[in-house]
Amino acid sequence: xxxxxxxRLALGNVRQSKLRTFLTTMGxxxxxxxxxxxxSLGVGLQDxxxxxxxxxxxFDAITVSSGNNGGLPALLGGRGRGRGRAxxxxxxxxxxxxxxxxxxxxxxxxxxxxxxxxxxxxxxxVKDVFPNIRVPLQMxxxxxxxxxxxxxxxxxxxDEGAFRTMSAGAFFANDTDDSCLLSLDMAKRINxxxxxxxxxxxxxxxxxxxxxxxGAPAPTPMPTMPGMPNLGALLQMKRVDRTYxxxxxxxREPGAGLGGFGFANVMIPLSKAMEIDGQVVxxxxxxxxxxxxxxxxxxxxxxxxxxxxxxxDVEDKIKGLGFQAFSINDALQxxxxxxxxxDLVLSLIGSIALAVSSLGIMNTMVMSILERTRExxxxxxxxxxxxxxxxxxxxxxxxxxxxGGVAGIILGWVVGRAINFGANIYIVRxxxxxxxxxxxxxxxxxxxxxxxxxxxxxxxSYPANRAAKLNPIQALRHD
Amino acid sequence: MVLVxxxxxxxxxxxxxxxRALDDVSLxxxxxxxxxxxxxSGSGKSTLLNLIAGLDQATAGELLVFGDxxxxxxxxxxxxxxxxxxxxxxxxxxxxxxxxxxxxxALSMMFAGVPRAERERSASDLLTAxxxxxxxxxxxxxxxxxxxxxxxxxxxxxxxxxxxLADEPTGNLDSRTxxxxxxxxxxxxxxxxxxxxxxxxxxxxxxxxxxxxxxxxDGKVLSEVTA
Numbered sequence: 001x002x003x004x005x006x007x008r009l010a011l012g013n014v015r016q017s018k019l020r021t022f023l024t025t026m027g028x029x030x031x032x033x034x035x036x037x038x039x040s041l042g043v044g045l046q047d048x049x050x051x052x053x054x055x056x057x058x059f060d061a062i063t064v065s066s067g068n069n070g071g072l073p074a075l076l077g078g079r080g081r082g083r084g085r086a087x088x089x090x091x092x093x094x095x096x097x098x099x100x101x102x103x104x105x106x107x108x109x110x111x112x113x114x115x116x117x118x119x120x121x122x123x124x125x126v127k128d129v130f131p132n133i134r135v136p137l138q139m140x141x142x143x144x145x146x147x148x149x150x151x152x153x154x155x156x157x158x159d160e161g162a163f164r165t166m167s168a169g170a171f172f173a174n175d176t177d178d179s180c181l182l183s184l185d186m187a188k189r190i191n192x193x194x195x196x197x198x199x200x201x202x203x204x205x206x207x208x209x210x211x212x213x214x215g216a217p218a219p220t221p222m223p224t225m226p227g228m229p230n231l232g233a234l235l236q237m238k239r240v241d242r243t244y245x246x247x248x249x250x251x252r253e254p255g256a257g258l259g260g261f262g263f264a265n266v267m268i269p270l271s272k273a274m275e276i277d278g279q280v281v282x283x284x285x286x287x288x289x290x291x292x293x294x295x296x297x298x299x300x301x302x303x304x305x306x307x308x309x310x311x312x313d314v315e316d317k318i319k320g321l322g323f324q325a326f327s328i329n330d331a332l333q334x335x336x337x338x339x340x341x342x343d344l345v346l347s348l349i350g351s352i353a354l355a356v357s358s359l360g361i362m363n364t365m366v367m368s369i370l371e372r373t374r375e376x377x378x379x380x381x382x383x384x385x386x387x388x389x390x391x392x393x394x395x396x397x398x399x400x401x402x403x404g405g406v407a408g409i410i411l412g413w414v415v416g417r418a419i420n421f422g423a424n425i426y427i428v429r430x431x432x433x434x435x436x437x438x439x440x441x442x443x444x445x446x447x448x449x450x451x452x453x454x455x456x457x458x459x460x461s462y463p464a465n466r467a468a469k470l471n472p473i474q475a476l477r478h479d
Numbered sequence: 480m481v482l483v484x485x486x487x488x489x490x491x492x493x494x495x496x497x498x499r500a501l502d503d504v505s506l507x508x509x510x511x512x513x514x515x516x517x518x519x520s521g522s523g524k525s526t527l528l529n530l531i532a533g534l535d536q537a538t539a540g541e542l543l544v545f546g547d548x549x550x551x552x553x554x555x556x557x558x559x560x561x562x563x564x565x566x567x568x569x570x571x572x573x574x575x576x577x578x579x580x581x582x583x584x585a586l587s588m589m590f591a592g593v594p595r596a597e598r599e600r601s602a603s604d605l606l607t608a609x610x611x612x613x614x615x616x617x618x619x620x621x622x623x624x625x626x627x628x629x630x631x632x633x634x635x636x637x638x639x640x641x642x643x644l645a646d647e648p649t650g651n652l653d654s655r656t657x658x659x660x661x662x663x664x665x666x667x668x669x670x671x672x673x674x675x676x677x678x679x680x681x682x683x684x685x686x687x688x689x690x691x692x693x694x695x696x697d698g699k700v701l702s703e704v705t706a
Contacts, residue, residue, distance in 0.1 A: 001589060001590050001591075001592055002589075002592055002594070004593070004595075005589045009589070009599070011578070016577055155496055192546075374573070375575055377573075378573045378575060379575075379586070379590070380534075380558070380561070381532070381534060381559055381561060381567050381569075381573070381589060382561065382567065382586060382587035382589040382634060382635075383559070383561045383562025383563075383638070384558060384586045384590045384592065385554070385555050385558035385559070386555070386558070387555070388555055388558075427490070451500070472534045473529055473534050473535055476573065
């Protein structure tokens with residue numbers, strides 16, 4: 001029997017009992033809609049979650065720290081960037097266990113200096129490399145005064161999510177611009193009612209510099225400096241005040257605490273931050289132990305890759321150079337696993353309706369075969385083989401399954417849109433951001449169709465086999 | 480020989496007792512014969528016809544149709560035997576009610592894998608040949624009993640089998656229509672050389688049309704009479 005004839009015969013049967021086919025198809029479509037809807041919700045939530053990180057521009061970022069194993073040398077030696085390290089938690093100081101052994105075995109880990117940055121920049125798929133600079137500062141604006149941290153932001157960050165949609169104002173004009181960006185939190189602390197009005201005003205940043213640095217204004221002793229052991233050191237310090245125009249207010253904290261950004265309320269151009277970093281005195285201890293003119297090294301640098309998918313590869317290569325590397329992908333593995341479990345649970349719930357509807361298919365097929373027992377007998381008597389009969393009924397079940405699948409995807413989409421619409425009204429009212437809670441990617445559509453087909457084949461196989469095995473003589477006697 | 484049966488038996492078990500529907504039957508049918516299988520109900524004549532048709536399989540003995548032993552055939556080969564070697568005509572016509580006359584005739588060609596255009600043409604020709612040229616698109620309900628049986632005969636002829644098996648072909652028809660149907664079968668036998676085996680309980684009918692009458696009783700051949 002030709003395949004097209006099997007189809008013609010089976011679809012003719014489907015058309016013959018329209019109401020029953022319609023009802024069974026509706027059952028399947030509800031099953032598929034609930035399954036596709038649930039998976040779509042899982043995917044949508046994951047997209048929302050991952051998308052937020054994407055927007056923060058941290059998926060394509062790797063934080064590189066010196067292969068130096070943290071601990072005492074980092075704490076006492078180098079430039080003593082205690083503040084910066086504390087900001088990124090224990091990560092820089094406590095490398096992963098597997099990385100620790102070879103690192104300590106190596107006698108001299110490579111320094112994270114300009115040469116190292118050039119080497120990293122030379123790696124394939126690396127877009128940009130810049131040092132993570134954070135400087136402790138005192139900030140003034142009229143009555144407002146606060147101790148905080150300023151962060152260096154490279155010009156290349158301009159296109160990143162956090163800076164692309166700013167609450168007010170604009171990004172720095174250039175790398176040597178005397179302007180700064182405030183976090184919305186900070187701006188609200190300065191002006192509770194209208195933080196956006198701060199754009200264009202002047203913020204004074206003060207820090208303590210060592211007198212060894214040339215070109216700085218007259219020294220003013222810092223009265224707030226704690227634990228001063230040496231009067232000589234104190235005499236070598238002076239207070240520097242700089243004024244920065246507030247260029248803009250950033251709504252979301254860029255790359256919250258990962259990938260180099262974050263934990264800073266004031267952002268200034270990177271070169272400005274590096275300049276201040278070269279002068280600032282963080283602690284009396286640092287002042288005492290510091291060798292004044294040494295090759296500049298960094299505690300950590302941020303590496304941007306051209307595409308998020310290269311992150312892991314570049315990370316491995318950087319580790320190969322003897323540095324420690326960390327990216328959000330590492331942290332995201334756990335989250336991804338959690339989402340897999342969520343998806344599984346959601347699809348399990350969604351499957352219940354589909355399981356019920358598969359029983360519906362089976363019931364419809366059993367009924368259909370019972371009704372057409374005599375017809376099956378006739379077909380066998382005039383030459384239909386067992387496999388012809390089996391195929392006819394499997395195609396019939398498939399038709400119900402696939403039709404139900406198509407209807408189910410449409411139904412699922414409509415219901416998902418409706419829920420999304422309603423949910424977003426609520427979310428926006430609660431101060432959240434509207435987004436797609438349901439995502440219907442092509443693979444989900446294809447998967448749902450394939451699955452509905454598979455379910456119909458499984459549900460139809462028992463009735464189809466029963467039809468195929470009918471004894472023709474008994475079937476012909478059946479009314 | 481179209482058909483050779485040697486010691487053919489078919490036993491059923493009904494509860495504890497064994498029913499010998501066919502008990503040690505031996506017979507032969509030559510090409511071009513018109514054979515009447517005569518007997519009362521339960522005599523085994525229909526059982527024999529079902530065995531020849533390949534709808535059922537014998538319990539014991541040999542049944543050669545066109546030289547092939549049906550007892551040794553798989554269900555797949557048996558379906559091909561029903562498709563190509565034999566054409567079956569039933570008392571109750573057994574047309575598919577949802578299909579038109581032409582579709583009913585074409586159905587067995589469909590199972591034989593004949594392409595659509597060819598089988599549609601062939602079905603039309605066959606319907607014309609049995610005198611239903613203008614009734615191609617009628618459904619069984621729209622046809623009289625005699626017309627339905629003509630459709631069934633056209634269907635039985637569709638894969639050009641050499642052996643026609645008729646099970647009480649006029650059982651549901653009035654006498655005038657019966658005559659027409661019998662004339663058609665006689666014509667197929669005489670003009671087209673089809674071998675016909677007809678089951679009937681009507682002795683007169685058998686006498687009038689069959690070359691040879693095999694009378695059966697309780698699963699055994701009672702007598703063989705050549706006209």
